[in-house]
Amino acid sequence: MTQTAPIDLQSRAESLGASLPALLAQAEHLAATVILGDHGRRRAGMGDEFWQYRPAHAGDSAAQIDWRRSARSDQHFVREREWQAAQTVSIWVDQARSLQFSGDSARATKADRAQLLALALSVLLLRGGERVGLTGDAARPRAGRAQLLHLLQGMAATTDSPDYGTPNVGNLTSHSRAVFFSDFLGDPEQVETALGLASDRGVQGALVQILDPAEEEFPFDGRTIFESMGGSLRHETLRAGDLRTRYLDRLAERKARLETLARASGWHYLCHHTGQSAQSALLWLFAAMERGR
Structure with missing residues (x-):
């Protein structure tokens, strides 16, 4: 893992902090496109409806x-x-350097899309009376619109991140729900361990794998230098096209492994591309949260 100078960390933090109001506005606009019916939990219990x-x-x-x-x-x-006791949803948004990638300067990075979806989902859940927070200590689950500010601040926390992230399952509430946003291109065994710990606590939820179209299509040929976003990994080849089939096979295996892991744990799995509509992913996510009740 390469070291980042303090001045670079401060610059990144200030840049992200300046973008937060716009991110919140974008997330609320996205959430507004999802038409909500009565937000019922359809379980017998204490309630008014x-x-x-x-x-x-x-x-x-x-x-x-x-x-x-x-x-x-x-x-x-x-x-x-109808059972109307508020539920808890914990969200992990991977802050690893790999999510800073975009194959096109006109396209959002994976990190941008992950934060947008996480915040838009939070808007919907908080409107429905849920308690929403980030895994770990960044933003403990709370209800109410004011929680959006805590979530934004938690997402803005900038650290010397590794190239690839590991799901943080700290402070997960037993029998709650969770959503993990990442490209999941790091060590898959760490994802299995984290999901196993979550499942042991009776937590159900969704894995959302966010990839750039270039990572799905592998549009590289000829002399190419592949380097991780943090610079810890580097590979140079004169015939990148010869790697396409092997790369796509490995990626398909990774996605299948994640989907199988999610299914075995009672979770849901979605592979979302930054070139796709964020609205479709949000609709899927909200439905997944309903199915997880």
Whole structure:
């Protein structure tokens, strides 16, 4: 891992900090494109909204019986309400250097897209009464719109990041939900370990792999120098085109491994490209959070 001078870290932090208001505005605009119905959890429990009637079972008290509904039938019925206790969603946004890559200067970096999706999802979840936070100590889960500022500050925390990140599963609440945003191009065993720890706590969620179209298409030929964003890895070849098939096979294996891991852990997996619509990814994410209830 290469060392970064303090002045460089300060410059990056100031640059990111200056972009935060615009990022929040963009995230709220993106969230506004998702039409929300009633944000119900569809579980029986304590709440104010009627959900359904069900036949009374042995052990139900007389106070639970809806006598008006039962009078229209030979059965006794219980009026169930929708469970509305706020849930916790923890988000990990990879800050590794690999996410600073973009194959086109006119296209957002992977980090930009990860932060946008994470913040837009947070807007939707907070509107629905959820507690949202970042994994680790950057921004503990809280409810309310004011939490968006804590999330922004957590994402702005700039450190001397490695080339590739490892999911942070610190402070995950048992039986909560989580979303991991990364390109997942580092050591896959570290991802497996992190997801195993999360699953042991009963946490369900989604892996969102964000890739640049160039990483999917490998449009390289002839003499090419491949170098990691931090400079710790470097490979020069005179015939890059000869590597295309092997590279694409390895990438397909990596994506399949992540998808299999997610499925085995009861999680969801999405591979999203920065050349694709952010709205489609947000819709998928919000639905995944609903399915994870």
